[in-house]
Amino acid sequence: MEIKAVFFDLDGTLFTSTRNVAATTRRAIVELHKNKILVGVATGRGPAFVLPLMETLGLDFAVAYNGQYIFTPDAILSTTPIDKKTLRDIVEFSRKHGRDISLGMADGVHGSSLLKFGETRTAQLIANMLPKNISSLTKNSFKNVIRKIKPQSSNLSRSIRQPVYQVIMIATSTETDEIMTRFPDLQATRSNPYSADLIAKGNSKLKGIEKVGHQFGFELSQVMAFGDSDNDFEMLSGVGIGVGMGNATTSIKHIADYITDNNNSDGIAKALAHFGLINFKNAVSFISKDQHFNQVKEFHRVMDEKTQELPRVFLPEEAGHRAGFKVEEIVEFLFAASNADMAVFDDLTEQLHGAINAATNKVKAKPLVDGENTLVGEVDALLDLLYFTYGSFALMGVDPHEIFNIVHKANMGKIFPDGKPRFDPDTHKIQKPENWEADFAPEKKITAELDRQIRVAMSKLSKAKDDK
16 A cells, blocks of 8 residues: 555644654654655644644645644645534523633634633643542532633624634533534534534544545545544544554544554654654654754755764864855855946955955964864854854844745755765766756745745835834
């Protein structure tokens, strides 16, 4: 069975218990993409929560709000809002019966502060401290105390004028079944013991994945999905390979095709390696919290066919080569600043030579320190260089984040279809595939991104001026 796409649930699956993404999972996603496998998430959370995660991990698509809102980083593929009459009935029901609800919209979840509090680490810590056999009276008293601190929003009727894709309601499993009889056009899914996600009938994570498949050219049988909660039941049952996490519920473990380790013990990477989609030994490679560093490291892993995992110094010859690369870019920076005026460019490069000579004399004049750490010195200088580069962007008013991604994609586009780079036999420079200029050359994309940033900045300045 060929797997073309992998989907992850979020809480309890992609996230560890500290709401982080394991380093091995980050590495696995990079390797999945290298192996031409698409990667997405299928979650009860909304697009406002998911989008930053997509950008950080480089995900291809997301099935949010349990299939009600499907999107890529660049486009919305499908949305299914709950009809207004049903929403009005739910709001009235919640008021009449004192049930806190939140409304899932494109820009976030609005409504019950109690529900929001229930998702915090503080609430989870308190819940873990309470005995499992706590009485209903005590539970209700605890809930009422929290509600006094975090009252239900009174603007729900106004909020439902906007599209609502999911309603989250405080209710036990038994209570949810009773509530559903009042709303035959809705269905409920659960990912925790204290609330239910209400969505339009006929939608689900699995249906959402199927819609994504129609857009991207894969069948459900070509999907591997990971989950841990009962709201993942249909998804894991309906795809080609359903993987249950080691921390999954009993019902999930009963229907999963494979049970992996838990979300805190590299469960995702181990399962992907088990099915041959990644090489788990690559997971021992350290992952930085700096995602741009991780992207560059992946570039070197492909180009050099290895990575450096133990901190080391650059020897003099290597340091000279690295400095040469940087000087070439500095000269190109000066050429751009000269606007191709050769007289200005010659003057700027002459100043650069003078700056190098001055810096050389300054360093030579410093007193030598016995036992000075070479690694510390190299790292300190490189970090200062990085800091100066970010400072230049700050003074230019340019956000480098998306531009970095454009350049990274252009560099990774130099890999040939067989997954390997080519080098010129004489100059040893990286060669470019025939399609590189058409598909990966960064200049037009950088221009478009800078134009976007200018438009946004001008709009903000105009609004600020009007507000005065």
